[in-house]
Amino acid sequence: MPLFDEKKKKELGDIFKELENNVTIVYFTQEFECNTCKDTKTFLKEIAGLSDKINLDIYDFQKNSEKTKEYGIDKIPAIAILDSKNFDPGIRFYGIPAGYEINSFIKNLLEVSGKREALPENIKKRIDSIKKDIHIQVFVTLVCPYCPSAVMAAHRLALESDKIKADMVESSTFTHLALKYSVTGVPKIIINEKHDLVGAHPIDKFLHVIEKI
Amino acid sequence: MPLELNLNLASFTEKHRAVPLQPNTMCDVLILGGGPAALAAAVYCMRKGVKTGLISKDIGGQVIETAGIENYIGYKYIEGRELVDKFRDQVKQFEIGYSEGLKATSITSDSIKKVYLEDGNFYQAKALIIATGKSSRKLNVPGEKKLTGKGVAYCAICDAPLFAGKRVAVVGGGNSGIEAAIDLAKVAEYVTLIQFRDKLTGDKVLIDRLDIFNNVTILLEHEVLEINGTEDVESIVVQDRKSDEKKQIDAQGVFIEIGLIPNTDFVKGIVELNQYGEIKVDCACRTNVPGIFAAGDVTSVPFKQIIIAAGEGAKAALSACDYVLKV
Numbered sequence: 001m002p003l004f005d006e007k008k009k010k011e012l013g014d015i016f017k018e019l020e021n022n023v024t025i026v027y028f029t030q031e032f033e034c035n036t037c038k039d040t041k042t043f044l045k046e047i048a049g050l051s052d053k054i055n056l057d058i059y060d061f062q063k064n065s066e067k068t069k070e071y072g073i074d075k076i077p078a079i080a081i082l083d084s085k086n087f088d089p090g091i092r093f094y095g096i097p098a099g100y101e102i103n104s105f106i107k108n109l110l111e112v113s114g115k116r117e118a119l120p121e122n123i124k125k126r127i128d129s130i131k132k133d134i135h136i137q138v139f140v141t142l143v144c145p146y147c148p149s150a151v152m153a154a155h156r157l158a159l160e161s162d163k164i165k166a167d168m169v170e171s172s173t174f175t176h177l178a179l180k181y182s183v184t185g186v187p188k189i190i191i192n193e194k195h196d197l198v199g200a201h202p203i204d205k206f207l208h209v210i211e212k213i
Numbered sequence: 214m215p216l217e218l219n220l221n222l223a224s225f226t227e228k229h230r231a232v233p234l235q236p237n238t239m240c241d242v243l244i245l246g247g248g249p250a251a252l253a254a255a256v257y258c259m260r261k262g263v264k265t266g267l268i269s270k271d272i273g274g275q276v277i278e279t280a281g282i283e284n285y286i287g288y289k290y291i292e293g294r295e296l297v298d299k300f301r302d303q304v305k306q307f308e309i310g311y312s313e314g315l316k317a318t319s320i321t322s323d324s325i326k327k328v329y330l331e332d333g334n335f336y337q338a339k340a341l342i343i344a345t346g347k348s349s350r351k352l353n354v355p356g357e358k359k360l361t362g363k364g365v366a367y368c369a370i371c372d373a374p375l376f377a378g379k380r381v382a383v384v385g386g387g388n389s390g391i392e393a394a395i396d397l398a399k400v401a402e403y404v405t406l407i408q409f410r411d412k413l414t415g416d417k418v419l420i421d422r423l424d425i426f427n428n429v430t431i432l433l434e435h436e437v438l439e440i441n442g443t444e445d446v447e448s449i450v451v452q453d454r455k456s457d458e459k460k461q462i463d464a465q466g467v468f469i470e471i472g473l474i475p476n477t478d479f480v481k482g483i484v485e486l487n488q489y490g491e492i493k494v495d496c497a498c499r500t501n502v503p504g505i506f507a508a509g510d511v512t513s514v515p516f517k518q519i520i521i522a523a524g525e526g527a528k529a530a531l532s533a534c535d536y537v538l539k540v
Contacts, residue, residue, distance in 0.1 A: 102219065103224065122236075145273075184446070201314065204332055
């Protein structure tokens with residue numbers, strides 16, 4: 001049974017007409033799939049089927065270990081998005097981007113394809129001044145309406161800077177991580193393991209924390 | 214298994230013309246807020262052709278946290294976040310200066326009004342519309358501030374899934390508290406509802422719905438004294454107001470639903486407030502300061518409803534535009 005009904009398929013198809021260049025979704029799962037991995041695979045296959053500009057590569061976490069290492073994947077289900085030149089801007093989704101997170105996922109596909117909203121000049125300057133390696137993890141739940149804006153801000157930062165990598169992490173899929181980082185309110189943003197922000201903060205706040213590291 | 218997808222279609226298909234609001238800009242009207250009052254005001258100002266800026270900490274305000282709305286005319290039933298999406302998209306179709314995510318920290322009341330934001334930048338306008346709404350009242354007990362985001366929460370809709378199998382407490386016996394208790398009872402191991410008064414003050418429909426759960430205890434006439442935990446919430450201490458007996462309750466989460474307070478700290482001393490801290494306005498949404506207008510839940514308007522806020526926002530915009538065009 002398809003995940004998207006005809007109406008949704010048409011709506012998504014129309015949105016994907018705005019894709020500028022090709023994008024590739026890279027998906028990591030494994031041979032014996034849990035329900036989440038299976039659902040994510042179906043989800044991604046249907047998404048990729050809605051536009052000629054979206055490609056989908058599926059890898060086995062264990063069997064394709066060179067790819068796992070290349071993309072720095074440490075847990076599954078894991079999704080990366082590459083641009084038309086197969087460049088990896090450092091955007092990851094760990095867990096299925098359903099619920100409200102479908103908006104983050106679709107926005108990222110458009111942005112990586114080249115369709116991006118302008119950023120204010122001062123924000124661009126601050127991003128360019130970042131010289132340290134930054135890893136952002138945004139813990140979400142799929143029923144939280146505030147979470148996508150935090151995910152989109154983190155992923156935009158990853159897109160704009162080679163120094164930044166950003167992950168959406170679905171809290172109920174990775175409960176051990178939610179426990180490790182004491183996630184009791186979402187969105188919870190963890191930067192370089194030690195610094196945290198709770199709530200949907202704009203790019204400005206992310207930069208504020210990053211600049212102090 | 215059907216996959217739940219909350220796609221905000223309009224955000225991808227509508228032509229958004231909103232532009233980032235640049236610091237130090239001069240507008241005709243600056244609107245502070247992101248709820249229905251602010252967004253309605255924005256639509257009215259843009260249609261009047263005045264140079265408008267909107268500064269909001271979080272678009273959607275209280276509406277985004279509301280599940281089902283059945284009394285916003287035109288919609289028999291609509292989810293809060295869906296209604297917010299519609300408001301936002303209607304505003305963003307205009308070339309309005311848009312700033313999202315930052316709070317205003319102070320304003321001035323000179324003929325050119327200045328608004329300072331938490332990032333240190335300021336913006337100027339001939340007229341201001343304050344529509345900053347209300348936010349959750351805090352308990353103001355030890356441990357609350359330290360453990361906010363670490364077990365102390367104010368939004369059950371967002372955070373309930375994180376407390377699956379855990380023990381939680383809900384403070385507040387009105388509609389918000391009872392709804393939070395219901396959402397949590399579905400997933401949590403145990404829910405303790407703590408009410409200050411001697412009865413629950415929510416609607417009977419909700420009280421009956423809560424009654425169905427057998428993992429809920431309601432403590433009437435109890436007061437929360439402190440929230441304890443080293444890294445995260447571990448327990449709370451409550452006091453029976455009749456017997457003065459103190460009890461410790463194990464809990465890994467505490468949801469505080471005890472009402473709302475107006476977001477007017479940043480305008481204290483500038484505009485006149487009533488005894489509840491709300492901005493006093495007349496029926497044209499004027500405050501005591503010429504050129505400063507206010508609308509919605511942040512004001513003294515007697516009833517706080519989405520449809521009323523939207524109406525007040527429209528009024529404030531028309532008053533502000535009138536003022537700007539005459540100045």
